[in-house]
Amino acid sequence: xxxxxxxxxxxxxEILDSFGAKTNISFSYRSANVPYxxxxxxxxxxxxxxxxxKDWNPYTDSLRIIANIEYEHACALFxxxxxxxxxxxxxxxxxxxxxxxxxxxxxxxxxxxxVNTNEHVLLSPLFVNVGKNTVNRELSINVLLYLxxxxxxxxxxxxxxxxxxxxxxxxxxxxxxxxxGFGSLFPIYKKAVDDKKLWLxxxxxxxxxxxxxxxxxxxxxxxxxxxYCCIDQNDxxxxxxxxxxxxxxSVMTILIIDLKENGHLDNLDGNYADGSIMQxxxxxxxxxxxxxxxxxxxxxxxxDYFEK
Amino acid sequence: xxxxxxxxxSKVKKHYEEYCENKKVYExxxxxxxxxxxxxxxxxxxxxxxxxxxxxxxxxxxALDLYEFLExxxxxxxxxxxxxxxxxxxxxxxxxxxxxxxxxxxxxxxYENHFYKKGVRVYPFxxxxxxxxxxCGSRIKTYxxxxxxxxxxxxxxVERPSRIGxxxxxxxxxxxxxxxxxxxxxxxxxxxKRISLYRVLLKKNTGKLLIYRPEFYPNGLEGYVDxxxxxxDE
Numbered sequence: 001x002x003x004x005x006x007x008x009x010x011x012x013x014e015i016l017d018s019f020g021a022k023t024n025i026s027f028s029y030r031s032a033n034v035p036y037x038x039x040x041x042x043x044x045x046x047x048x049x050x051x052x053x054k055d056w057n058p059y060t061d062s063l064r065i066i067a068n069i070e071y072e073h074a075c076a077l078f079x080x081x082x083x084x085x086x087x088x089x090x091x092x093x094x095x096x097x098x099x100x101x102x103x104x105x106x107x108x109x110x111x112x113x114x115v116n117t118n119e120h121v122l123l124s125p126l127f128v129n130v131g132k133n134t135v136n137r138e139l140s141i142n143v144l145l146y147l148x149x150x151x152x153x154x155x156x157x158x159x160x161x162x163x164x165x166x167x168x169x170x171x172x173x174x175x176x177x178x179x180x181g182f183g184s185l186f187p188i189y190k191k192a193v194d195d196k197k198l199w200l201x202x203x204x205x206x207x208x209x210x211x212x213x214x215x216x217x218x219x220x221x222x223x224x225x226x227x228y229c230c231i232d233q234n235d236x237x238x239x240x241x242x243x244x245x246x247x248x249x250s251v252m253t254i255l256i257i258d259l260k261e262n263g264h265l266d267n268l269d270g271n272y273a274d275g276s277i278m279q280x281x282x283x284x285x286x287x288x289x290x291x292x293x294x295x296x297x298x299x300x301x302x303x304d305y306f307e308k
Numbered sequence: 309x310x311x312x313x314x315x316x317x318s319k320v321k322k323h324y325e326e327y328c329e330n331k332k333v334y335e336x337x338x339x340x341x342x343x344x345x346x347x348x349x350x351x352x353x354x355x356x357x358x359x360x361x362x363x364x365x366x367x368x369x370x371a372l373d374l375y376e377f378l379e380x381x382x383x384x385x386x387x388x389x390x391x392x393x394x395x396x397x398x399x400x401x402x403x404x405x406x407x408x409x410x411x412x413x414x415x416x417x418x419y420e421n422h423f424y425k426k427g428v429r430v431y432p433f434x435x436x437x438x439x440x441x442x443x444c445g446s447r448i449k450t451y452x453x454x455x456x457x458x459x460x461x462x463x464x465x466v467e468r469p470s471r472i473g474x475x476x477x478x479x480x481x482x483x484x485x486x487x488x489x490x491x492x493x494x495x496x497x498x499x500x501k502r503i504s505l506y507r508v509l510l511k512k513n514t515g516k517l518l519i520y521r522p523e524f525y526p527n528g529l530e531g532y533v534d535x536x537x538x539x540x541d542e
Contacts, residue, residue: 058387093524097473102390104473106523133385140472146524166525166532189315204317206417206425215392215427218315273469 008162009083011145011170020072023143023173028064029056031132036064041177048177058136058179064129067094067143069172070122071114077145078116083169085158087151090114090169094126095142099275100214101135113148136179137214143172188219198225199247203255208264208277216277219251249302256281256298265292310383312339313393320396320424327404328413337401341383346402348377353406364459366410371435372447378436389440395433396424407431428467437466441479442487453487464507468514478522481533482513489542509536 011019027050028036039056041048050056056063069092078086093108105128112123130139150163162169193200198221205216221231229238231247259265259281272279284290291301314320327333338346352373356366378384388394399407400423407413410431411422421429428434442465444450454461465483486494486506495502513536522532 059385091524093521095472095521098390099470099473100390101386102470102474103386104475106521108524131386133387135390136387144521146521148524166520168519168521202316202318204321212392212427215317218317220316 008160008167010168011077011083011172015076015081015083016170016172018073018076020076021172022070024068025141025143025173025175026066026068027177028066029061030064031057031061039063048175050177050179058132058134060132062129062131064127065094065096065139065141067126067141067173068123069126069143070120072120073118074114074121075116075118077114077169080157080161083161084147085151085154085161085163086116087153088147088163089149091146091148092123092126092172093144093146094128095144096128096130096139098135098137098139100137100212101139103130103135105130114145138179139177141173141175141177143174145169145172188221190221190223192224193220193222194224195222196225198222198227198231199251201251201254203258205277208259208281209270210273210276212273212275213277213280214275217251217255219247221247246303249299252284252302253295253299256292257295260292311341311388311394311397312337313391313397314401315393317424320400321420324400324404324413324420324423325415327400327408328415331405331408333402333405341381342398342402345377345381345398349374349403349406353409357409363410364457364462365455367435367438367459367462368451368454368457370406371439372451374432374435375439375443376447389436392427392430392433395427395430395436398432399423399430403432428469434462434466438462441465441474441476442483443480444484453484456491457487460504461506464504464510468510470514470517472517472521475522475529478529478532481529482509482536485533485537485542489540493541505540509540512536 025041025048027039027041029039030036039050041050074090076082077090078084078088084090091108091110091114092112093106095104095106097104107126107128109124109126114121126143146169147162147165147167150165151158154163200220200222202218202220203216205211208216222228229235230240230243232239255277256265259277264278265281268278268282268285270278272282281290281292285292291297314323333346335343349370352370356369361369378389404413404423407423411419413419413423417425422431424430438454439450442450442454444453465479486509489505494505496505496508498508516532516536520532520535522529525532525535527534
């Protein structure tokens with residue numbers, strides 16, 4: 001009863017492009033019994049942040065995540081050039097979870113049946129409602145394609161395709177949305193501190209391959225600072241988002257230099273625990289091209305990233 | 309009102325070190341929610357200590373008490389349930405004496421882990437989540453199901469990480485099925501060694517979740533749990 005490894009073909013970019021699927025994820029919120037209000041998001045790679053979080057309060061408002069999906073050529077998914085046997089039927093599910101929030105919800109429409117056709121299909125929206133007081137840090141969102149019904153007459157040339165009901169064949173879309181507003185993976189706190197500095201940083205870890213980033217790094221924004229107005233989203237006159245990006249870039253630079261000086265970045269090829277500091281650094285290096293050779297390049301590549 | 313938390317790990321650590329030195333619990337760190345919780349747990353703790361319960365029995369009774377108390381509090385939301393800051397605060401600022409009685413305290417990591425250092429090993433977190441993931445609908449049913457288990461089950465269940473959040477219904481269905489297995493069949497022989505079937509099945513679940521999701525598995529959660537238990541002598 002060991003770990004499962006999937007040797008079958010799964011959805012890759014080429015097949016996804018041929019399938020012609022378009023997935024649009026949108027958000028809205030409401031408190032009590034008022035109608036839902038839309039929330040605008042900004043995309044940063046595979047991450048989303050809310051453009052303006054001040055209207056949605058995770059402690060008083062529920063959040064609705066909606067996936068609108070359409071596709072053109074389902075036939076690309078079937079047969080020897082696809083990922084599912086002819087005669088099978090596929091389904092789509094919206095999966096929403098938070099590892100830090102120990103939360104999970106899945107929605108799928110049992111009436112959705114993707115079969116071997118060549119027509120444009122617009123599906124009814126899939127949605128998940130996250131109740132108030134449920135999550136307040138991050139949410140991961142996956143739109144999953146799975147084998148709903150197996151083929152009852154599997155051809156010899158298709159035996160290399162997965163014909164196992166319930167198996168996930170791939171993701172149509174995958175995002176992480178940060179609920180604190182600045183795409184932060186570490187907590188950002190606002191506190192009145194007896195200090196002139198605009199921001200303070202706490203870094204405390206023992207094993208960066210295991211210790212969670214959210215437990216080990218804390219950025220504190222000092223509401224007592226005379227310059228706090230420049231990073232206060234509620235102060236429309238003085239607020240300057242670029243200052244916040246500079247602060248976050250500085251925090252990450254300090255963290256990376258600290259890790260480098262302690263020898264933790266000599267080799268970034270390990271298997272790291274979910275949410276760990278090293279997983280975060282590895283993600284940024286591989287996915288966003290972060291240059292970690294020396295302090296100047298670290299700082300420069302981070303600020304380049306935030307300028308995008 | 310919510311529950312007060314301390315977000316600074318270094319401040320929590322400092323408070324823990326001060327506690328280890330002077331063994332004092334300072335009520336000025338409590339709000340009313342914590343005050344009531346502490347009074348309740350201290351009373352229960354004293355009752356169990358005077359009954360001379362074995363370690364697991366003590367853990368189980370205190371876990372059921374903690375779970376039922378918190379579930380009755382309107383301010384105890386899922387945000388607090390999953391908040392490492394909340395469990396650390398409870399452990400270090402509110403009931404450090406109870407944690408110390410069970411695990412000891414000192415500068416070594418083996419003590420620190422149960423107070424604040426390792427999130428999934430913080431003692432009140434472990435107790436609460438053991439019951440949350442096994443709850444059968446009532447205290448008596450949950451107690452009857454878990455009374456023959458051990459600290460090994462607590463550790464394997466609560467400390468097992470998940471890559472895709474936690475499906476509480478799945479864990480409760482899994483645990484109901486597992487604990488219906490007679491106690492003498494809960495260890496299996498692998499390469500001449502007797503190992504925990506619970507651990508084996510939980511690891512199987514971790515592996516299966518890479519390619520399946522219980523929610524849309526054939527026959528849903530029930531079908532998924534059946535798949536996990538395929539081949540098990542029940």
